[in-house]
Amino acid sequence: MADYLRHGVEPALVLVVVAVLHALDLAGRAPLWMPATALLGGMLYQQPQVQRRLAGGDLSRRLWLRVGGHMVQVSLVMYLLGWGPLLAVAHLHILSMHLGWSGSRAWRPAVAGSVGTLLLGQIAVAAGWVYSYLPQPEVHGAAALIAVGTATTCRVLGRSVHRRERADLALRRSEERMKALVHDGTDMIVVWAANGEITYASPAARTVVGQPPDQLLGRVMWDLVHPDDAAVAAGLRERVHTTDGSTAHRAELRVRTGDGTWRWHETTVRNLLDDPAVRGIVAHHRDVTEHRAVRERTAYAATHDGLTGLLNASAFRRAAGEALDAEPPRPVGLLFLDLDSFKPVNDTHGHEVGDHLLALISDVVRACVPRPDLVGRLGGDEFGVLLDDLEDPDEAAAVARRIIAGVDRDLVVDGRPVRVGCSVGIALAPPGSTDARGLLRHADQAMYRAKRQGRNQFVVHAEPEYAIRRTAPGGP
Known part of the structure; x- marks a missing residue:
């Protein structure tokens, strides 16, 4: 019940307002039970589980049916209360809900539903089927202007959501691509703090240094470097700390693996301590032991x-x-x-x-x-x-x-x-x-x-x- 009320709070609040207006004789000529029934139906209609059932389990489907039905229910309340097109702001609220459920594709059904129900409502006013506090023909002019404004606003909201969806999709694809590259890449990516403490190691650590990433966390990067390469490591550390992320620094160092052996790494390092998304020094480690051996053999053979x-x-x-x-x-x-x-x-x-x-x-x-x-x-x-x-x-x-x-x-x-x-x-x-x-x-x-x-x-x-x-x- 609590979940039902949470997703139907807007119609419930409107029902309270309608009761007050009815007491003040400002809620049209229809009996109170009619708008109240329509509002209770709206509470049920906008429940996520109801929408999912109407959509056949996929909220991207049957948009015209679901949005159109919602617009009819809300417009019925609007015209029963006698204020007709002046309450069309409720159409924008309907659109906002469907944008959240189904994405930017909801704006076109919303425009059609808004304009269509306003047209039907004005026909009902002209025919005398519903009462209107606004005189004719002024109410029809107001309805036309409000229909244009509502349609334009729906389009703006829809296109804005569409741009956000595209940006989110691009970001998601970029993250998935980066995740795949990091997960399946042969290079180990390590992030360490200013004091050298490792805060992140990519999954490639298992193959590059023979250790799972979590075993590297908290260790000091420079403690893994061969003592004979300490001077090279110190020079690299000094260069990195005196430049920003626009400059990459490279060095070849021997790094200790999980079994205690030493492997040559080509290390490319950038200082991203000032980048709020990273807050660390990022190093790409590539095992070049075999490549270095081939290079040394080639150089030896040449001399x-x-x-x-x-x-x-x-x-x-x-x-x-x-x-x-x-x-x-x-x-x-x-x-x-x-x-x-x-x-x-x-x-x-x-x-x-x-x-x-x-x-x-x-x-x-x-x-x-x-x-x-x-x-x-x-x-x-x-x-x-x-x-x-x-x-x-x-x-x-x-x-x-x-x-x-x-x-x-x-x-x-x-x-x-x-x-x-x-x-x-x-x-x-x-x-x-x-x-x-x-x-x-x-x-x-x-x-x-x-x-x-x-x-x-x-x-x-x-x-x-x-x-x-x-x-x-x-x-x-």
């Missing part, structure tokens, strides 16, 4: 020899140029190695054994130098060693002796002993020299002089102040 793992010729020359261009300037040494008696190994044992021998010798050379990362393979059996900070020029000779001694012995390849030697040319560049090509050429020339002097020798090509006395491994 390293596939057989030995040493720098390739172009990377070695570039490293030599960088060493000569370094600030502050420092003395640089370059050793050019060429194996002795390597061709007979290939001819006797085959190229596969020769390749294994080259890989083994590359390990020997790396073990003899201060910086193994500055050893390169320059050709078939030619190697280069870069000494980028010589405190004493004689260090180059010491390195050459170690290499010659390491190579000049039986090396076991595929279960068989193989012996080769090597000739070494040394070129030294004083601080301030920038000719990397010349340095490599001088070392090459010195190597050929060493070959002409016999096995396992080194020869130095240097500026006079950097001269080193040539000696064999066992020499003074």
Whole structure:
């Protein structure tokens, strides 16, 4: 009963007013029970469950029937009370209810119902079937003007609701699309407060970091970053807090997953703390571990020899140029190695054994130098060693002796002993020299002089102040 009264409060209030008007003899000439009965019928008619039943369960259906019936019921009360078109504001109330139930499509049936019932009411007034407090023909002019005004207002209300419906539909579709993207996307979206505390994590957290989103809530974002990336994280945090949401900041960081492993994330961050809809810092996390590994392998392959793992010729020359261009300037040494008696190994044992021998010798050379990362393979059996900070020029000779001694012995390849030697040319560049090509050429020339002097020798090509006395491994 309470629900019935709640949805029928307007007709109940009108019934009270009608009773007062009737007592004052201002409620027309019809007996009170007639408008009262119509109003009680209106209370029943505007119950949502009645409207749903009339619509067959779908409130978007049978609009003309439902709105038209409502207009007839209300107009009957209007004309029984003798005030006719002056009470047409009730038509707008009827429209407002049906706009709420059925949407903007209700305005056209409302216009038709309002104009139609006003026309029928005026016919009844003209025929003398109902009493009118307004004289004729003035009442008919008033009815015409009110019909136009009511129809125009119905149209304005309907179009306004239609625009709102379109906006709501667009917003709903946008929200559904965003929800689908966030739910099914491969990127994890995280929102954290100014202090770094995570306030939201998207469902992709399960696949990106191996944890359900609710387990990330309340944790501090920066505690999940690898300690070695703390400086990068601090720089990212500072940049984010000093800019607004119009600027995106990117960084690659290692983030701890649920099983304790570390994964590389490409993180894009925006400061939306001032956005009332977000009130947080929004970060998109994309797992780039495999992509980064491919990138590193590609970069490595572009700069390293596939057989030995040493720098390739172009990377070695570039490293030599960088060493000569370094600030502050420092003395640089370059050793050019060429194996002795390597061709007979290939001819006797085959190229596969020769390749294994080259890989083994590359390990020997790396073990003899201060910086193994500055050893390169320059050709078939030619190697280069870069000494980028010589405190004493004689260090180059010491390195050459170690290499010659390491190579000049039986090396076991595929279960068989193989012996080769090597000739070494040394070129030294004083601080301030920038000719990397010349340095490599001088070392090459010195190597050929060493070959002409016999096995396992080194020869130095240097500026006079950097001269080193040539000696064999066992020499003074």
